[in-house]
Amino acid sequence: MILLIFTCSGCGNRHPEMKEALHVGVVTYTQGDPFINAMTDKLKENLKSMETEDMKIIVSVKNGKDDQQAQNETVEEMIDAGCDVLCINLVDRTVPSRIIKLAKQNHIPVIFFNREPVREDLLQWEELYYVGCDAEQSGIMEGEIAADYIKDHPEVDKNQDGKIQYVLLEGEAGHQDTISRTDYSVKTLIEEGVQLEKLSYQFADWNRGQAENRMTRLISQYEDGIELVISNNDEMALGAVEAYRKSEYVPSKWPVIFGIDGLDSALEAVKSGEMQGTVYNDKEEQALEMARLSLEIFRGENVYRNQLKEGRYYVSQYQRVDSSNVDDFLKH
Numbered sequence: 001m002i003l004l005i006f007t008c009s010g011c012g013n014r015h016p017e018m019k020e021a022l023h024v025g026v027v028t029y030t031q032g033d034p035f036i037n038a039m040t041d042k043l044k045e046n047l048k049s050m051e052t053e054d055m056k057i058i059v060s061v062k063n064g065k066d067d068q069q070a071q072n073e074t075v076e077e078m079i080d081a082g083c084d085v086l087c088i089n090l091v092d093r094t095v096p097s098r099i100i101k102l103a104k105q106n107h108i109p110v111i112f113f114n115r116e117p118v119r120e121d122l123l124q125w126e127e128l129y130y131v132g133c134d135a136e137q138s139g140i141m142e143g144e145i146a147a148d149y150i151k152d153h154p155e156v157d158k159n160q161d162g163k164i165q166y167v168l169l170e171g172e173a174g175h176q177d178t179i180s181r182t183d184y185s186v187k188t189l190i191e192e193g194v195q196l197e198k199l200s201y202q203f204a205d206w207n208r209g210q211a212e213n214r215m216t217r218l219i220s221q222y223e224d225g226i227e228l229v230i231s232n233n234d235e236m237a238l239g240a241v242e243a244y245r246k247s248e249y250v251p252s253k254w255p256v257i258f259g260i261d262g263l264d265s266a267l268e269a270v271k272s273g274e275m276q277g278t279v280y281n282d283k284e285e286q287a288l289e290m291a292r293l294s295l296e297i298f299r300g301e302n303v304y305r306n307q308l309k310e311g312r313y314y315v316s317q318y319q320r321v322d323s324s325n326v327d328d329f330l331k332h
């Protein structure tokens with residue numbers, strides 16, 4: 001009885017020292033993805049900066065250990081611990097149904113990000129949102145920067161056979177960005193009139209180390225015959241750079257290398273000439289949007305929600321980066 005009175009005297013707004021609290025649960029697909037980690041750090045910063053005198057914001061970040069089942073369990077624990085909004089970066093974007101079911105039962109809105117559930121899944125409940133980009137746009141932009149560079153630099157065609165011998169490094173199979181970036185970067189280069197000759201496509205799961213291994217093998221196979229490396233992201237492009245650094249070839253024998261994301265280390269590589277371009281994946285903007293939506297959902301407001309495409313999609317715009325504008329991005 002005493003405990004009950006004590007507990008109740010601690011809640012409600014009569015006590016100015018008691019703050020209202022928003023609990024945001026963030027679950028990424030893995031622990032070791034630099035792009036995702038940079039975006040999550042920004043999200044935490046943004047949420048913290050939105051705290052007010054009378055509202056505390058508590059953010060817990062966990063990861064799904066590359067296992068959808070493990071991620072489902074983590075989400076369940078977060079719901080049990082009492083979170084108000086979930087931000088989910090799915091392990092397998094094709095099977096969000098368990099998370100959707102749990103969220104709906106407990107009435108916890110979900111903002112999916114970066115790994116896009118298919119449309120039918122997102123339409124399962126009105127409190128499901130998606131913050132991400134248009135994958136096709138990044139592929140087109142990567143193809144455009146590469147085509148522009150090749151047209152301006154005939155020496156890219158090292159053996160002067162009129163064709164550009166290329167290698168493509170792919171992210172995880174089944175990821176919307178892998179599929180569209182692979183497709184549209186190559187299509188765009190061809191549409192721009194670049195004659196391509198495919199040497200090899202290699203999956204390297206977004207990962208720098210895996211890409212370095214794949215590239216090292218390709219270098220021993222094709223020697224200095226690779227003229228262009230198109231990578232689905234910067235981490236893998238940097239893996240290719242690393243493989244060439246360790247190879248017997250001097251930089252003038254290297255291929256041109258293009259990535260996507262605009263991570264700091266890739267921007268540095270564009271600046272130093274080890275990479276020729278990237279496409280900025282605006283993690284700051286996506287993180288800010290997730291923070292704004294989380295707060296709005298909690299407060300029952302609709303300013304940002306009203307601007308979403310179909311009431312649920314936020315589509316961040318990619319930007320082209322090459323040596324002409326890389327300094328603008330390095331200042332970020």
Ligand code: BGC
Nearest residue numbers: 033035114115177206233261
């Ligand atoms: C990024 C990759 C990242 C992946 C994770 C992509 O949008 O470009 O760097 O590894 O998302 O899902």
Ligand code: CA
Nearest residue numbers: 157161163165
């Ligand atoms: Ca050639």
